[in-house]
Amino acid sequence: MNQQLSRRRFLHFSGAALGTAALAACQPAAPAATGEMSEAQPAAERVQIEFLGMPGSPDLIPEEQELFHDENPNIEWVLVQQAQGTSRLEQLMALVVAGTPPDTSRVESDVYRTFAHLGLLLPITSYIEADPEFSAEDYWIQPQEDDRQVYQGESYGIGSCWVAPHFYYNVSLFEELGVEPPSNDPEEAWGWDDFLAIATDLTVDVNGNHPGDSEFDANNMERWGVNWPTWWIPLHAAVQSNGSDWIDAESEKIVLDSPEAMQALQNIADLRIAHGVMPRTEALEALGMGGTQLLETKKVALQVDGSWALSWNWEIEGGIGTAVLPKMTRPGTDMQAHLVTVVKDAENPDEAWELIRFLSSPWYQERYCRSGLWLPSQNALMTEESIADWCVAPEHPPGYELIVTEYAPNYGHYLTMPVGYVKAAETALNPVFSQIFNGEARAEDVLPAAVAEANQIMETEQARPTS
Amino acid sequence: MVAEAQRSKLPWPRTRRARRALTGYFFISPFILGFFLFFVGPALVAAWLTMFDWNMIRPPFFIGLGNFKKMFADDLFYQSLKVTAYFSLVSVPVGLVLSFFLALLMNFKTRSIAVFRTIYYLPSIVPAVANAVLWSFVLNTEFGLLNALLDSIGLPKIAWLQEPEWAMPAIILMSLWALGATMVIYLAGLQGIPRSLYEAAEIDGAGRWASLINVTIPLMSPVIFFNLIIGIIGSFQIFTAGFLITGGGPQHATLFYVLYIYRNGLQYFDMGYASLLAWVLFFLIFALTLLVFKYVGRYVYYEDVGS
Incomplete structure (x- = not known):
């Protein structure tokens, strides 16, 4: 019993232990149990469908999985956990390169067309056409749904919802100041000059001076009139409200060099530079000071933010109010959202489609519309009866149904981002946006050349080999 | 002949020096393996990829010196x-x-x-x-x-x-x-x-x-x-x-x-x-x-x- 272990035997044992550990590590992970159904059904009879980038709330997912498994006992919906310190895009690409792509994935709108172009996504047009509900003419809010889904005649994904930027304000601040807040009705949208006058009136330094007053001290502000973030969703809303486009839907070219688009962007830059009614928005964002904090502390009177922010803004002290954005020439906003897609190499595309279908059902979408996170993309959730059920307090302020039923669907425009857009924007557009919003250049002086360069980059990217 | 026969009965490797070397290699093997698997291997693959257009979705597409030309004009x-x-x-x-x-x-x-x-x-x-x-x-x-x-x-x-x-x-x-x-x-x-x-x-x-x-x-x-x-x-x-x-x-x-x-x-x-x-x-x-x-x-x- 007291025998010494020889080095040779020690090495043998160590080698065996290491080998076993390595084999165990290489074994695929056991699927996570997903409720009673997974215990009741033998694993061999069920098809596993992986989903990367779950769009919903972690609290609600178990109930969603349970219902999905009840409706599809032969399919097991497995969530691919987001790897720490890695973006979803990086993780998706790593899984693709490793030859183990998920069956289904959330894909952001900026890379959707690029992925479709590169052949990562499975065309699902035939599934949609064969589906009696989804193929019904009035199922989706149109034309926005087709604008985002269809790339070169094929659908490669379905949008989970819509989101659109609009105004938020702290109700108690407007009551204190005795100022009439803006409306949720697009017919009553403020004109740009009216908006500027009100924003100037709402902007005040620590000594009570307004922009234009001789004593006004822009370095010691009590409150800014407005915060209009200078990233693409709020900027696209501004471009739309001046009757222009970011990208021409037909040619898929960037058209920010149109006089209207350049004027719209310059108008936003001038809110800070010429009128002094807006803070350096990017500086506030870097501080982690989002719209919610600015509204709650009453540092900003009117905040432009995405509709998704309602899901937490409704809780702010003083109460939240919403309104349509001011119009430069017409009411306008952006409509955007990620898509749920089937990856082309999915082993079980039919079952993968069933999951996509479930994630696009009214039952699923309504849960997140109710919480204020999403706006519907399905007409079934836009009926008077349905709105009265989900678009209610405390998450939704009075009159919000006008944003849902009038503003977004009638004045919202989807920003199509063509193949190579991300590179074009980072390389050519963002640097000149920085110049414009820093006040170093005017839009009309720098945008034409930048737009030409961006379109050239997209053209080059689109010409890269795909097979 | 006797010494040779005795040595042939010894476990492999037969010399003390070789056994010591083997033990040494065993103990440094985690680093060596990691070095080859996670540095040399990927570096060589990256060297090979310099001649290809690879979008990570389809197989790499040979473009010769295309990436070099692109770099000098970038x-x-x-x-x-x-x-x-x-x-x-x-x-x-x-x-x-x-x-x-x-x-x-x-x-x-x-x-x-x-x-x-x-x-x-x-x-x-x-x-x-x-x-x-x-x-x-x-x-x-x-x-x-x-x-x-x-x-x-x-x-x-x-x-x-x-x-x-x-x-x-x-x-x-x-x-x-x-x-x-x-x-x-x-x-x-x-x-x-x-x-x-x-x-x-x-x-x-x-x-x-x-x-x-x-x-x-x-x-x-x-x-x-x-x-x-x-x-x-x-x-x-x-x-x-x-x-x-x-x-x-x-x-x-x-x-x-x-x-x-x-x-x-x-x-x-x-x-x-x-x-x-x-x-x-x-x-x-x-x-x-x-x-x-x-x-x-x-x-x-x-x-x-x-x-």
């Missing part, structure tokens, strides 16, 4: 090189001098010196991401600590991270905050200098300054040289600050080289080009290291070899 390649060189040229010498000065201070035998050493070392163990978030607060235009200081002495606010001319100084300032690690290496070197040399210098009439120039710096030159090399390599690999705080902006003013590699690989799905850029960086750092060894290494004093 303005952002030169911009990222310029930005990285600027960062390196300023942050490395300033960092070396400041951390050396700090180490000299921390080498004084005073009460509570351990507390000061800890305080100065602590920032270097703050995770890079936390460091980036912290500094984005300090450098904030509207509510940042630095602008509050400027305001208190009547100077105007600076948009540190939004204006191209200020973004790089801001990031250099941020990088200098983590001098602690270099300081500790200097401190270890300083404590290795024999006391007798200072006493001899003192007897010869040397003051503090003369001792620093004639004793401390020559004897510390291997450590300074080491920190210089490590500093150059590290500065050319800077990524986190540009990625998290400025996103390469404003106007590409902080588009560091590694950030540009990352963008090409994982945002523009151009892994062949990203691989070429990565290899160029390798050769660049390699060449710089050789140059530094050749032209700076000659001034390093190694006591045991006397040169």
Whole structure:
């Protein structure tokens, strides 16, 4: 019993232990149990469908999985956990390169067309056409749904919802100041000059001076009139409200060099530079000071933010109010959202489609519309009866149904981002946006050349080999 | 014949020397395996990819010297090189001098010196991401600590991270905050200098300054040289600050080289080009290291070899 272990035997044992550990590590992970159904059904009879980038709330997912498994006992919906310190895009690409792509994935709108172009996504047009509900003419809010889904005649994904930027304000601040807040009705949208006058009136330094007053001290502000973030969703809303486009839907070219688009962007830059009614928005964002904090502390009177922010803004002290954005020439906003897609190499595309279908059902979408996170993309959730059920307090302020039923669907425009857009924007557009919003250049002086360069980059990217 | 027969019964490997070597290889095998699997292997694949257009979705497509032509015509390649060189040229010498000065201070035998050493070392163990978030607060235009200081002495606010001319100084300032690690290496070197040399210098009439120039710096030159090399390599690999705080902006003013590699690989799905850029960086750092060894290494004093 007291025998010494020889080095040779020690090495043998160590080698065996290491080998076993390595084999165990290489074994695929056991699927996570997903409720009673997974215990009741033998694993061999069920098809596993992986989903990367779950769009919903972690609290609600178990109930969603349970219902999905009840409706599809032969399919097991497995969530691919987001790897720490890695973006979803990086993780998706790593899984693709490793030859183990998920069956289904959330894909952001900026890379959707690029992925479709590169052949990562499975065309699902035939599934949609064969589906009696989804193929019904009035199922989706149109034309926005087709604008985002269809790339070169094929659908490669379905949008989970819509989101659109609009105004938020702290109700108690407007009551204190005795100022009439803006409306949720697009017919009553403020004109740009009216908006500027009100924003100037709402902007005040620590000594009570307004922009234009001789004593006004822009370095010691009590409150800014407005915060209009200078990233693409709020900027696209501004471009739309001046009757222009970011990208021409037909040619898929960037058209920010149109006089209207350049004027719209310059108008936003001038809110800070010429009128002094807006803070350096990017500086506030870097501080982690989002719209919610600015509204709650009453540092900003009117905040432009995405509709998704309602899901937490409704809780702010003083109460939240919403309104349509001011119009430069017409009411306008952006409509955007990620898509749920089937990856082309999915082993079980039919079952993968069933999951996509479930994630696009009214039952699923309504849960997140109710919480204020999403706006519907399905007409079934836009009926008077349905709105009265989900678009209610405390998450939704009075009159919000006008944003849902009038503003977004009638004045919202989807920003199509063509193949190579991300590179074009980072390389050519963002640097000149920085110049414009820093006040170093005017839009009309720098945008034409930048737009030409961006379109050239997209053209080059689109010409890269795909097979 | 008997000895040979006995030896043939011994377990393989049969000589004591070979068995010892095998044991040695076994114990270093985790590193060797990791080195080949996670460094040499990917590096070779990256070298092969330099001749291909690979979007990571379809198989690599051979384009010959296409990526090389693209690189020479790519303005952002030169911009990222310029930005990285600027960062390196300023942050490395300033960092070396400041951390050396700090180490000299921390080498004084005073009460509570351990507390000061800890305080100065602590920032270097703050995770890079936390460091980036912290500094984005300090450098904030509207509510940042630095602008509050400027305001208190009547100077105007600076948009540190939004204006191209200020973004790089801001990031250099941020990088200098983590001098602690270099300081500790200097401190270890300083404590290795024999006391007798200072006493001899003192007897010869040397003051503090003369001792620093004639004793401390020559004897510390291997450590300074080491920190210089490590500093150059590290500065050319800077990524986190540009990625998290400025996103390469404003106007590409902080588009560091590694950030540009990352963008090409994982945002523009151009892994062949990203691989070429990565290899160029390798050769660049390699060449710089050789140059530094050749032209700076000659001034390093190694006591045991006397040169």
